[in-house]
Amino acid sequence: MNAYHSKIDEELIYLLQTEDELAFTEIYNRYWNKLYYISHKLLKDTDAAEEIVQEVFLIIWKKRNSLHIQNLHQYLAAMTRYAVFRHLAKEKKFNKQENSEGILNAEVADEIDLDNKILLEIITKLSNKLPEKCRLVFQYNKIHDQSLQEVAEQLNISQKTAEAHLTKALRVIRANFGDVTHFTYFLISLLFLKK
Template identity: 55%
Template sequence: MRLLGDSDLLGLVREDDGRAFTEIYERYWDRLYATAWHHLKDATAAEEVVQDVFVTIWQKRHTLIIEELSKYLAAMVRYGVYRYLAREQQRRTLHDNAAIKPGVDAYELEHKLLLEMVNKLSGELPEKCRIVFRATKLHDQSLGDVARQLNISPKTAEAHLTKALRLIRMNLGKAFHFFF
């Protein structure tokens, strides 16, 4: 694998060859990490950015068209650093705004942020799932009452709630990774 060029390795990665992917990873990780660290001055953040680059490469391996791998990876790290810095700025702004308000402690801030994320994520659910989720979880209505209001069976309402909870939990995990 070490003797293969980048384009050959990419061709093998497109065919799900894990060894070729590992070779690309080992070939470029140090360089990409150094670039990310240079801009962020934070080892953990730099590692996170570089790992995200490689995860993206693997996830999109079947559809990516890359002419020059080194330039492509460098650009991905650069954009990863920009996204990280933007998230950090947003987090600091939220924290600073909350800190200005008298009587707001860290627990209230975390609760408010979590509630905002859940509300935003629930807005992305399919219509019936969103209605059932918000009514039962955010407005404390019983599942039976919601089913009667929507003129659906309790089992259907339960299925909508189960689907909504599964999607919220899955996306909430991604959101926590994104924000924290």
């Protein structure tokens, strides 16, 4: 039996950071199917889902020395959802580019822009109702795409406090969603799950 198979995630993370390729292989084997499931469930596209999972593992290997992972499963799942979000954003950008070449009609591009504006408006309105620190952590992290570490430094609070504010903000915003359309909910779910 493979000695790495019995190791817990924390041990594998430590070994990965020491450039242990067998630890990386064990993480890959342990989590590939789970990440593929997440990716495919969101995209419904086998090739794109596989590509995204490969991209996630490539990033893990490239950044192995600088990773700060507390829960490997959650970290990888969040990375996968964020990669799906980026993939969808690139697709929209590509669709807009096609439109400028006359392949898509203007109404479709306008609808995509409108969806983006409505989504941002809903998120901004909901986040504006949060207490100040909660609102700032949420907006800097989710809308301005800053890491929690950057947000914590900017607001002069600990990263744990920033995480607590973000968790509270997400809980409040999700609770206030009510009658949002399925498509908007899907996009917002992706936004909430990215790190």
